[in-house]
Amino acid sequence: MVIREGMSIGMNAKIVGSGKETIVLGHGYGGDQSIWDKVLPLLASRYRLLLFDWCFSGAVKDPSLYDPLRYTSYDAFVEDLICVVEEMKLKSTVFVGHSMSGMIGCIASLKRPDLFTSLVLVGASPRLLNIEGYEGGFEMEQIEQLFNSIESNYDQWASTFASMVIDASDPLSVDKFANCLKKMGSQVALPMAKTVFLADYRDILDKIEVPCHIIQTRNDVVVPIFVAKYMQGKIKGETKVEIIETNGHFPQLTAHLKFVEAINRILGS
16 A cells, blocks of 8 residues: 555645544535535534545645556555555544545555444445445446536536535535535546445445444435445444435535434434
């Protein structure tokens, strides 16, 4: 495993809050750490929080940190995550991973169980593509159309995609995510979309031994409830599923109070 030095600076890592438990917050595709803004004050009053931006994020100042050839799989993200956690001198953390970050956290827990002692997987999925006997959420034609839309009219796609994955009753959150996507840019968005939407990490689930909690919204167009139940059945360690009664892929934005309540229950505080 290749560990790059100085990643905590490049990835805008920072620690806020205080408490006995340390939570690492990992955002998903197209986002940045501002995706956690609504829950940040409530969580920071009870826990120490590590926030950061993945290298693909538009919030990262050095665009050379993202190399599409390096980030064709989640392994490179795992290396970056471990690097950041070590540079911030943290151990025994709770990793809260949204969307693609959920699976990154799963892989990281296999490589460094001393750093990630439990996982909270928020709208996470090992595979987004449907196949026989598995409802990932997308047909291949839909994914190909998504790639084409990113290439042909990126700004329009960003607005449309944001309104699709976030509950329309929260237009401010829709705009927030659309702006994050637009800052990322099409040159990064397309290779990253291929990394995410074509991924298949189902084979690692039965190797995960750390305790896992899956947070899933009632209606998520990206990740159906089938996936949460599938992961619960496959993960080796103790795994619980909590359904939040809201729509969309971003409960930390559209149901932030319920999301914080779920985190507090999971951590027993």
